[in-house]
Amino acid sequence: MLTSIATVSLSGSLTEKLTAASRAGFDGVEIFENDLLASPLAPEEIRARCADLGLTIDLYQPMRDIEAVPEEEFGRNLRRARHKFELMRRLGTDTVLVCSSVSPLAVDDDDLAARQLSQLADLAQDFGIRVAYEALAWGRHVSTYDHAWRIVETADHPALGACLDSFHILSRGSDPKGIEDIPGEKIFYLQLADAPLLAMDVLQWSRHYRCFPGQGGFDIAGLVRHVLRTGYSGPLSLEVFNDVFRQAEAGPTAVDAHRSLLVLQEAVGLAELPAPVVPTGVAFAELVTPDAEPVSAVLAALGFARSARHRSKPVYLWQAGEARVLVNTGPAARRDGTGLAAIGLESPDPAGAARRAEALLAPVLPRRRASEDALLDAVAAPDGTELFFCATDRPQLANWRADFEDVPHAAPDTGVTRIDHLALVQPWHHFDEATLFHRSVLGLAAQESVDVADPYGLLRSRAVTDADGSVRIALSVGAAPADDTVHAQHIALAAGDVVAVARRFRAAGGLLLPMPANYYDDLAARFEFEEGELDMYRELGILYDRDAYGEFRHCYTRTVGRVFFELVQRDGGYRGYGAQNAPVRLAAQHAARRLTGG
Ligand SMILES: O=C(O)c1ccc(O)c(O)c1
Numbered sequence: 235m236l237t238s239i240a241t242v243s244l245s246g247s248l249t250e251k252l253t254a255a256s257r258a259g260f261d262g263v264e265i266f267e268n269d270l271l272a273s274p275l276a277p278e279e280i281r282a283r284c285a286d287l288g289l290t291i292d293l294y295q296p297m298r299d300i301e302a303v304p305e306e307e308f309g310r311n312l313r314r315a316r317h318k319f320e321l322m323r324r325l326g327t328d329t330v331l332v333c334s335s336v337s338p339l340a341v342d343d344d345d346l347a348a349r350q351l352s353q354l355a356d357l358a359q360d361f362g363i364r365v366a367y368e369a370l371a372w373g374r375h376v377s378t379y380d381h382a383w384r385i386v387e388t389a390d391h392p393a394l395g396a397c398l399d400s401f402h403i404l405s406r407g408s409d410p411k412g413i414e415d416i417p418g419e420k421i422f423y424l425q426l427a428d429a430p431l432l433a434m435d436v437l438q439w440s441r442h443y444r445c446f447p448g449q450g451g452f453d454i455a456g457l458v459r460h461v462l463r464t465g466y467s468g469p470l471s472l473e474v475f476n477d478v479f480r481q482a483e484a485g486p487t488a489v490d491a492h493r494s495l496l497v498l499q500e501a502v503g504l505a506e507l508p509a510p511v512v513p514t515g516v517a518f519a520e521l522v523t524p525d526a527e528p529v530s531a532v533l534a535a536l537g538f539a540r541s542a543r544h545r546s547k548p549v550y551l552w553q554a555g556e557a558r559v560l561v562n563t564g565p566a567a568r569r570d571g572t573g574l575a576a577i578g579l580e581s582p583d584p585a586g587a588a589r590r591a592e593a594l595l596a597p598v599l600p601r602r603r604a605s606e607d608a609l610l611d612a613v614a615a616p617d618g619t620e621l622f623f624c625a626t627d628r629p630q631l632a633n634w635r636a637d638f639e640d641v642p643h644a645a646p647d648t649g650v651t652r653i654d655h656l657a658l659v660q661p662w663h664h665f666d667e668a669t670l671f672h673r674s675v676l677g678l679a680a681q682e683s684v685d686v687a688d689p690y691g692l693l694r695s696r697a698v699t700d701a702d703g704s705v706r707i708a709l710s711v712g713a714a715p716a717d718d719t720v721h722a723q724h725i726a727l728a729a730g731d732v733v734a735v736a737r738r739f740r741a742a743g744g745l746l747l748p749m750p751a752n753y754y755d756d757l758a759a760r761f762e763f764e765e766g767e768l769d770m771y772r773e774l775g776i777l778y779d780r781d782a783y784g785e786f787r788h789c790y791t792r793t794v795g796r797v798f799f800e801l802v803q804r805d806g807g808y809r810g811y812g813a814q815n816a817p818v819r820l821a822a823q824h825a826a827r828r829l830t831g832g
């Protein structure tokens with residue numbers, strides 16, 4: 235189906251919005267009146283610009299407070315409408331959205347509303363224009379889609395139809411099944427927006443918190459299925475009022491938006507995309523650093539062995555159990571400092587995984603960096619992290635490991651067994667996009683979102699995982715631009731005995747993040763420990779948590795550049811990430827940074 239986006243959903247000037255929508259692959263736009271009013275371009279120039287960009291103008295909106303008013307007022311409304319219809323003719327668009335009145339002058343009289351909308355449609359018809367009537371969830375007398383449809387049905391005018399907006403329908407808890415009672419040709423327009431499930435005033439909710447389908451809590455696919463059963467064949471159009479999108483760069487937002495519509499069309503059977511290939515494990519995490527020494531010292535103290543070297547690049551493989559960390563001192567590091575640059579995901583079908591990612595608008599990275607390198611499938615996540623789809627130890631497929639040659643090394647310590655999870659701090663405006671990306675592109679399931687108090691702001695955190703926890707990625711975001719040193723990426727390493735690994739780390743000169751005594755007093759109040767157990771945790775800075783499934787013990791290294799390590803011990807099927815402890819850990823990291831600068 236054709237896709238469209240309302241200009242209000244993107245930041246910037248009207249031309250910036252149009253360019254972003256076109257580049258992301260939209261077929262058309264809804265022009266929001268304010269964007270037109272503020273534009274230096276004449277309507278004819280906007281029309282030409284859209285044509286150059288391959289965009290149709292599917293809707294002009296909104297026209298407000300038209301119907302169910304005293305005759306004299308309605309006369310003024312018709313005069314206003316005539317002006318707008320003339321403007322629409324210059325723009326070359328044939329559908330106008332009229333939203334249900336919020337005016338104190340409006341009366342609760344459906345017959346009057348129908349008569350006046352019919353008169354408006356008469357005028358519109360003279361201009362070759364159709365009027366799409368939408369119930370605002372906070373409309374004065376008309377606030378549900380079925381009510382708006384009854385009025386349209388009563389008016390029975392060929393130039394008057396319904397505009398359905400998923401936010402207004404689902405925010406009020408209306409049953410979308412009733413949409414099937416509307417003939418498809420009388421649905422003139424369909425606007426789609428999701429939203430997180432919040433208990434708040436519906437107008438504020440709508441104007442600030444809408445998001446793209448799949449990013450909130452509404453069943454948008456279910457609603458669209460009802461609409462499709464009517465025979466509706468107009469565009470799927472995104473109309474998203476969102477404080478973050480208003481500020482974020484229009485280009486990436488438009489890509490995020492279009493991805494959401496691709497995923498939606500797949501869900502309702504309107505599009506076939508390459509099937510998701512769910513990763514089955516973490517092959518490696520790649521750190522870039524201008525100076526290998528500090529990171530290498532931490533890895534060595536954690537029991538990793540430097541076991542192999544890249545054949546053509548300054549990259550070493552450090553390994554402990556199934557945990558593999560690449561340390562890259564190449565050009566990217568000199569540019570960006572120390573940080574987590576790439577993740578290798580074990581994939582049953584690396585090429586298939588890359589095809590799906592590409593179909594969902596992820597930038598595909600060059601398959602080969604140097605002529606002698608193995609061919610690798612890789613894409614960029616929204617935060618810039620490179621995702622490699624790997625086939626470790628599968629001889630029939632290209633193997634990243636073949637680019638490395640073993641170097642002599644001592645046997646690694648056996649304490650660390652694998653990478654438990656990767657924690658990626660997202661740029662403040664990319665959080666919802668990151669979640670949708672990891673769900674739709676990688677086929678991972680998103681867990682509940684949790685709020686974590688940092689001393690200097692609130693963090694939102696949400697894990698995406700595969701079914702058995704072999705791949706866990708914890709995404710988080712702060713309200714303000716991140717403090718790079720505290721809100722760093724981290725690699726969480728699984729250990730069978732976190733106390734033993736922590737002790738070994740310390741004995742080898744590693745620095746663990748100390749935790750405040752008050753935290754341990756609280757632990758003593760909440761749980762019963764064996765004699766001496768808590769003292770041991772206190773001494774090492776080990777945190778403790780428990781859920782319905784099991785226990786969690788974890789501790790943290792000091793931060794190097796923009797990355798640090800966590801050691802975690804999961805027992806009995808514990809499912810979380812120690813979110814309960816995160817505020818204490820974040821405060822400890824701020825304190826450590828003040829003391830040592832690192
Ligand atoms: O918030 C509003 O006023 C508004 C305007 C037009 C729409 O289509 C809509 O859904 C909301």
Ligand SMILES: [Mg+2]
Pocket residue numbers: 368399425473
């Ligand atoms: Mg709307």
